[in-house]
Amino acid sequence: MQDERSPFQKLAxxxxxxxxxxxADQQPIDLTLGEPRHAFPDFVxxxxxxxxxxxxxxxxxxxxxxxxxSVEDWLNMRYALGDLPLAEKNILPLNGTREGLFHAVIGARDWARQxxxxxxxxxAVLLPNPFYHTYIGAARAIDAEPVFLNGSAESGFLPDLEDLATQTELLDRTIAxxxxxxxxxxxxxxxxxxxxxxxxxxxxxDFLVFADECYSELYRDTPPPGILQACEGNLSHVVxxxxxSKRSNLAGLRCGFAAGDGAFLTHWTKYRNLVAPQVSMPLLxxxxxxxxxxxxxxxxxRLYNEKFDAANRILGKKLPHETPPAGFFLWLDVSAFGDDVSVTKKLWQEVGLRVLPGSYLARxxxxxxxxxxxxxxxxxVADLAETQEALTRLRHCLIG
Ligand SMILES: Cc1ncc(COP(=O)(O)O)c(C=O)c1O
Structure with missing residues (x-):
């Protein structure tokens, strides 16, 4: 029986x-939550x-x-889609992507049938491992089997599609x-x-791909390619x-969007009209x-890059790590110092630094x-000074 508590509950x-x-003068530092703390645009x-x-x-x-x-123009600009007309049938606002990712699987189940x-x-619902917790909540809500696809250093930390392609029975019953x-x-x-x-x-x-690209704009130097680019104008089976929340530091605005397969989005909108939250017009x-x-x-x-540069300077070669090409998490291998749960406990007790054990984010x-x-x-997510302080404490705690 797997532990169903959320990573944050487990940590608490x-x-x-x-x-x-x-x-007494060393305040605890909490770097667990993926909640941006940089300023949002002042025109909001x-x-x-x-x-x-x-x-x-x-x-x-x-x-x-x-x-x-506005989203149509942004997608066309960002992914060089060649002025695809998307606004009419291929874009739906969401009350943050979390609700969209959750409700989408209910649409996907009905779509798979019809x-x-x-x-x-x-x-079956396929998900990466480690994973964002809403995916499993969604799979459970429709009684589907969540199938975890491990990411490891060898597969670039992404699910191994070559291996998946051989699993025909699984793919045939996959809905998303x-x-x-x-x-x-x-x-x-x-x-x-x-x-x-x-x-x-x-x-x-015949399943839907739900591409979660909410970190797409927080890259170091190269914009990540998006799934819409790979579609070459045919959006079928893709959302x-x-x-x-992350791009503009507006997690509290609750505003995002789904874009892709127009037939699915039309079908899904009928369901959403019954139960899903809208985004209010001033916020839109x-x-x-x-x-x-x-x-x-x-x-x-620029602000995130400055902090990843600081991490390289502070952790240096003694705590080897990769700067991630995108996102705002440092995924730090601390296996040389014990298992991730004991290291988390040690960091909290000895230097007041709160982080998440990697094993809590995966199955x-x-x-x-x-x-x-x-x-x-x-x-x-903290400012540069606090981040530097946190990483310096981490280094002292683990390697003296
Ligand atoms: C991978 C991933 N997807 C989706 C979300 C949801 O973001 P929001 O609902 O704020 O758009 C998050 C938030 O942390 C996330 O980390």
Whole structure:
């Protein structure tokens, strides 16, 4: 029986009753939560105020034309899609990607029955391992079998599609594949060839790809290719999820979107009209403006890059680590110092640093392998000074 507690609950249980034995002037530092702390664009409050009158009305599920056109322009610009007309049928606003990722699987189950004629009584949902917890919540909600695909250093920390392609029985009963690029926690990025393989598998075996690309804009120097680029104009079987939470430091705005297969999105909207949350119109107006502005995103990337450079300087060769190509987590191999759970406990007790054990973010597979074993997830979300302080404490604690 696997432990169903969330990683944060497990961590709270692990550290419960343990106080850091640090000097009185050394405040604890918490780098567990992937909640951005950089400034959001300063035009956001004014735009919300200008549109405040619209708080009176129930917002339409499809949002505003302005929002969908802003997203269409952004996708065409970011992924060089050649002016694809997406706003009419291929874009849906979401109340943050989390709700979208959850509700999408319910749409996918019905779609698998109606469109692909699948018997969904033994449906499988594929997910990466480690994984974002909403994926498993979604699979459980529809009683589907969650199938975890390990990411390891050898597979670039992404699910191994070559191995998956041989598992025909599994693929035939798969209704959706949650595929995150850049991935959380490792920040790994799929290339175009990988996206194409994934799309080909989805079309061959009739399942939907749910590409979770909410970290797409937080890259070090090279923009990660997106799944829409790999589609070459044919969006069938593909839905991508993007968010303003990470790109624009607007986690509290609850604004993102799904884009892709128009027939699926139309079908899914009918379901969403019954039960899913809309995004209110003033917030969509702010969201539309945020997708039209790149200056704040460039600054956001600069701030993260500055912190990853600091990590290289502070941890150096003594704590070898890879700078992830994207995302804002440091996925640090600490196996030389013990297992990740004891190292987490030690860091909290000895230097007041709170991080997440990698094994809490992943499942142990049938052969006893947990791909998060030996790693820590460190969210690089605090400002530069606090991040430097945290990494310096970590280094002193582990290597003196
Ligand atoms: C991989 C991944 N997907 C989706 C989300 C959800 O983001 P939001 O609902 O804020 O758009 C998160 C948030 O941490 C995440 O890490």
């Amino acid at each position: 249980d692990l550290l419960s009753g343990l106080e850091p034995e640090t000097a 409050p004014d735009i919300i105020a200008q549109h405040a009158e619209k708080f009176r009305r129930y917002p339409p599920m499809r949002g505003s034309d302005e929002f969908r056109h 469109q692909f004629g699948k018997n969904t009584s033994n449906a 594949f949650y595929y995150a690029s850049p991935s959380n926690p490792q920040g790994s990025v799929a290339d175009i060839a990988t996206w194409k393989k994934l799309i080909a598998l989805a079309r061959k075996h 991508t999820f993007h968010s303003l 107006a702010a969201g539309a403006a945020a997708f039209r502005d790149e200056a704040h995103v460039i600054e956001n990337r 142990t597979d049938k052969s006893g392998v947990n791909p998060g074993d030996g790693f820590l997830r460190i969210a690089m």
